[in-house]
Amino acid sequence: MEIQVNLHFSHFIDDEIKRSNYNTAEDVVQAGLALLEEKKSTYGRTRTSLA
Numbered sequence: 001m002e003i004q005v006n007l008h009f010s011h012f013i014d015d016e017i018k019r020s021n022y023n024t025a026e027d028v029v030q031a032g033l034a035l036l037e038e039k040k041s042t043y044g045r046t047r048t049s050l051a
Contacts, residue, residue, distance in 0.1 A: 003029070
């Protein structure tokens with residue numbers, strides 16, 4: 001899979017790699033997707049418990 005990001009996110013990804021937080025752009029994107037998945041899951045559980 002190949003994705004394109006805007007300049008802002010391109011710089012962000014490069015900065016994360018330079019800080020040695022991640023080894024590759026793929027690592028940064030996977031971490032971001034994991035956070036999004038967690039957020040959506042938490043939101044779904046919260047909505048269910050309030051219903």
